[in-house]
Amino acid sequence: MKKKPGKARRWLYPAGVERDYTRRLVTIADEAVQAIEPAVLRALGYRADIADPSIDIGWYQGLIQALQAGTSLSPVQDQVLGPLISEFARRTTRFNKQQFHGVLRSAYGVNVLTADPELRDMLSVWESENLELIKSLPTKYVDQLRGQVTAAVQSGKSLRDVVALVKKTGKVTKGRAELIARDQIGKLNGDITQARQQGIGVEEYRWRGVLDGRERSEHVAREGKTYRWDKPPEDGHPGQPIRCRCSAEAVLPDLDDLNALIVH
Template sequence: MDLNARFDLAALAKGRTKRKVIEFREIKPRLASEQAFYRIIMSVLVEATSRRAEILEAAAATRRELIGDAATIGAIMAEMRAAMSQAASLATGPLMSLFANDARRHGETWIGQVNRLIGVDLSAVVRSSDVQTILQLEVQKSVALIRGLSDDVAKRIEFQVIDLVSQGKSQKDIAAALAETAGFTRKRAMFIARDQAASFNGALNQIRQEQAGVTSYIWRTVGDQRVRPAHRLRNGQRFRWDSPPSDGAPGRPPNCRCTAQAVLDLDETPRSGRARASRAGLSAVASALGIGL
């Protein structure tokens, strides 16, 4: 994706505010998006729980015959894998809608903040097409993660059932193992949903800020006990987009719930990217916005 500045927000802001440094509010991922993502994942993995009775029946038959009916479990698992694979493919549409709605909400929030703090309406230049590439990439990654989880769950169920049957364990023991796997599935699904929602939000923050010529941000954590120590130390510190920490910008490291609070320094000397944006795009953007420079 191209993160070069398309316009210089600092240049547009000069003369419209007396502030030298403008700190925007954080744009965080929505809990509703995490929950919607979780429901999409679980709709794919529902086969792992809906076939519980069939798996237990096959386990009982296999235990009685030991070898004679062993293929019964394999057949059920094959059907389950095929159903989850098809469901994962069908999840692409709902995920695309979810990410597109989040991108639209993020853009509207960003436009609203700029308008409120600077008095410039960016609705004419902040476009949905700016984030189309990252949207498609995030959807592809999410589908791959869901497929990976469904494979892990299927392998876990098959191994547990066959192993417990071979040990002569009771139906109660097998049912308990399946319940444990169901718990594992829910936890992993929630982890993926939370992680991908934060990752996409982090990508949107970076794209929108860099395209406006915003070069730096303040690292913000959620402030709870689950924040990793390295990120807790970064809270409140200022970073540049072109010099991120070793593990990435806020929201990008795995399971990072931090966000990048945009900082617009009106006295900052433009670097090459912002200078090019100022020369090549400032007049056009000002014209689109209907303002004079």
């Protein structure tokens, strides 16, 4: 008689990995901002101890020099980022593997040994994309500062207003770092989940969300609905949409139908 799967434990999201990656990327972004922002403010003639400062007459040349110098001092370098990104790829993969085997054990009541799917190409692509995304942080920051500050000064904004704009741009850059971290961990976790489930013969999954205030309404509406791995929803499988923390609850086959080795 075939052994049907019981109720499996929930496949958890790597929230701790995401949190640590976010902290590291925000630190990188903050270092880039701190390397550039003070020099930009000096170039504009800003001094915190002056009650009513005015924009320095040579502000544009000083701005360009500050941006060029700040970019050259940027701490975002391949030799630093490469190992960092690889570390978080490994942590996400390891967490996902633990969840995978925990789910199978809870569903069947036996140890299920599976061959790890070939993840090398997937991880290589993910690491390359993350490297480019992180390296783009100071570049985009400099471009935004150049364009926004120039437009603000030329339109007659006061120095106080321009300084506020400069500081806001720094916060936007750090927010973008946070977005990259959260989005990329979710995507990698979702892609590995798909590879592992399809590797043992799972064809369908139930959509499961975090169901908190951050979850988008269209994903809340999918809660518990069944989807096929070969027919994704409009915006992709769990983890693929931007900043998606949802997970795929495998619709498991009978134990004898698993593409795996059973250890009693």
